Amino acid sequence: MSSPLEEHTRLFYDALGRYNQTDASRHIKTCTALVANTPLAQGFAALSRFSVSEGMYASYAFLKKNIFKKDVWSPPPATRLCCY
């Protein structure tokens, strides 16, 4: 049986992996409250900054928007130029 801290930590990373900033922020706030005044507080404070960085989502958004146009796969512009 995992502790509430471990459970919220797992949910935080899960939300981060799913690029869900809202859930990630919510769970990291709970974790920060649970570890207040303990040695882990600094680590979770660092993770709370990590959660709002949005950097994790950027790559997917870039690939989706610029290389794979919308829902239809099309060759990227440079590829088209090279082909023709």
Next chain:
Amino acid sequence: MYTIIIEDLQKVVRDRSIGNVNTPLPAGVNAEYFVDLFQQTCTLINVRQKLISTYRLLAGSPSSLPDYRLLVVSLEVLFDTNRNSFQHPCLTLLRMGFMIETSILICLFKAQLAIGSYEFKDSTALLFKCRGYLDNWRQRCLPTSTPEHAPLSSAVSRSASDVSVTSGGSGGGTANPSLSSTSVGGGNPPPAASSSSKLDVDLAKTAPKTFMWLNELYGIAFGVDLRRLKFQKHRNARRENDPLFLQRPALSRDRHGWIRLGDASTVCSNRLRLL
């Protein structure tokens, strides 16, 4: 920002006072669990920084194209080195995202190199594989409720969006469709395009616009109409048992002007070779 986060996490990891009597942890908390987590999070962030530097390299060289071979090698090294670096249960999803993203980039760079070498089949197979990886990424890592085009305000997002100017699809790489080293662990690999006929059928069904683009490409490059070819293939398959058809001369022209060579089962492949 990433650097500061790593420094803070490493301070916590180095702090031997975790779990001491003077600084107790909450009840039921295992200190080692979080020390491992923070250590592996540092590794994950380091890996992400390297990926971001790759995006910045693509965005920062508008005049001179980057060396895609070097990028492929560096990404493959990054993938092989770190695929097992963060095995903490909390990091499973992030690890999967890293592996899929790296695989996509490797495939794209290889496709770019293949196109530069006029190896269109290999490049097409690689791009098709990329699409499979992206679908896998979306299926496994993105919730349906998450807006896919959320505003991106971080510096990372800006640098990534800038990449479109230059990389635009910087796919590339050697024309080696076997990407065993890039298979995503735990995930269903995208459909392997080992057979061109299977690829044609899959593309026609799943990505009609891609099929149209391919058709146009092959039309320009080789003068082949894939739709006509598929029709001919089906018609020839029906005639396989027709003795009159099989008794025709080995080389002839049909009413459409196509050159026929050999029996019905080999017409399509021989026609391609002739063209």
